[in-house]
């Protein structure tokens with residue numbers, strides 16, 4: 285009695301022509317392609333102008349990775365927020381706040397404690413204080429329904445002011461041998477802060493790709509309605525996201541203090557744009573729903589290579605901004621093309 | 630096997646429920662019964678109260694008066710989740726799928742299965758999700774070739790199938806569909822109609838809202854017509870025709 289009972293095969297719409305498929309592949313890999321392209325350009329330039337290698341110099345490689353650590357840390361937290369369809373503009377000054385607090389508390393604790401526990405106290409304080417603006421961000425956005433752009437912009441101002449007030453408008457030097465070793469020491473030949481950042485990348489990669497938390501972050505970015513109807517506590521999840529983002533910034537601040545043995549309110553000032561750029565270059569969409577940790581790592585490296593490479597080849601440093609800006613714009617254009625061809629609604 | 634034995638106990642028994650929104654009496658004592666393996670169509674003009682009725686069944690709105698019984702027991706669901714736990718699933722018109730996730734991930738969204746990698750690290754069990762997705766979609770006679778593709782890549786009717794697949798994976802016994810074919814092209818509408826038949830053959834109860842009499846006559850056992858919040862008429866589908874239904878709808 286049922287007329288058509290023939291089997292149906294569910295076939296996802298695929299971009300038809302090879303050209304379109306190629307575009308999609310390029311779009312997905314754009315951060316790594318950018319990186320490869322930049323390295324090739326700088327390598328050729330370096331060989332022609334100086335007769336030396338750029339890429340194979342371990343000094344350059346190390347400088348670039350150290351350079352990339354702080355923007356990468358901010359970008360890792362930002363990746364989650366952006367995938368969920370939000371944005372966190374306050375990370376730069378949360379980083380500054382954390383750097384200042386870590387320095388102040390390490391010094392205060394150092395007056396009564398040996399250096400190692402004093403450093404631990406400073407680290408704990410730096411990370412802990414970052415959670416305060418993170419919690420306020422989450423509360424504003426999830427409870428008071430303030431748009432993320434506005435709420436975190438407000439927090440940008442508050443954290444900035446607080447950091448400068450606490451630092452009395454100057455930098456706060458730290459005298460703690462352990463802290464200095466953390467920031468500038470090596471372990472098995474690798475800079476300690478690069479090792480810490482690499483371990484953190486692994487944890488974030490796991491969190492985004494392999495846990496419910498990560499899965500729900502993607503779902504939230506695709507459709508808040510879908511998340512709500514699946515029984516996901518959207519408000520709670522949002523609060524966790526902004527806490528995570530702030531914590532990443534806090535770690536960035538602590539490592540800044542370690543590296544420069546001084547906390548500064550403006551520690552993260554130039555890094556907000558860099559971190560968002562890293563996420564976008566890494567393949568995340570500012571519309572939410574897509575992005576990966578490995579992409580963000582590549583995006584951070586792209587920015588670090590541009591900034592370091594331009595200095596290396598003696599271009600005026602202001603060209604960095606132009607170059608990073610161009611790469612961001614290209615990335616967003618690629619993202620739009622990808623959406624058009626990829627069937628993502 | 631389409632005849633409905635009125636003697637069997639209904640899974641769902643809605644007894645003269647009413648609902649008021651401020652000055653609007655959206656429902657004025659409407660009753661409805663649904664048996665296992667039965668498809669009931671809800672028809673009526675715009676604002677007749679169809680969506681309100683299904684939302685009361687699915688726990689979105691609380692009834693102002695009357696009662697709802699599930700398997701003979703009075704129930705009152707505070708939230709849609711509570712209704713879902715009892716096997717009442719709603720397929721929303723806008724589907725409520727996460728377009729960037731796979732079929733399996735959508736089926737399990739919010740209740741993802743975990744496994745332990747290296748014996749200790751809890752990770753998403755993507756294999757289990759894919760297997761369940763494949764099997765579930767197969768019971769709807771859909772055979773998926775790319776289990777990792779995001780559902781955004783599928784067509785409207787296919788996505789409807791995914792939404793239905795999610796409901797049946799979680800053992801929905803009562804499936805509510807508010808205009809499931811409204812946003813679809815004609816071939817896709819047919820697919821949804823055959824999906825509803827399949828749900829019926831699996832012994833589930835389906836209530837579906839439609840403005841399309843063709844669809845209603847193609848798949849329902851009974852039709853319930855609402856008019857300005859009241860029951861305008863209830864007919865077994867073989868005892869009625871388009872004309873009569875239209876007259877009931879406009880209150881002729």
Ligand SMILES: Nc1ncnc2c1ncn2[C@@H]1O[C@H](COP(=O)(O)OP(=O)(O)OP(=O)(O)O)[C@@H](O)[C@H]1O
Pocket residue numbers: 650653654655673674675676677678679680681682
């Ligand atoms: N949340 C609400 N708040 C206020 N009034 C509502 C609400 N939901 C429905 N109504 C009113 O209740 C009445 C019934 O609405 P309902 O959505 O149930 O109609 P419907 O039969 O589904 O109509 P349609 O075919 O247009 O979807 C309408 O007058 C509507 O304006």
Ligand SMILES: [Mg+2]
Pocket residue numbers: 679680681807
């Ligand atoms: Mg309606």
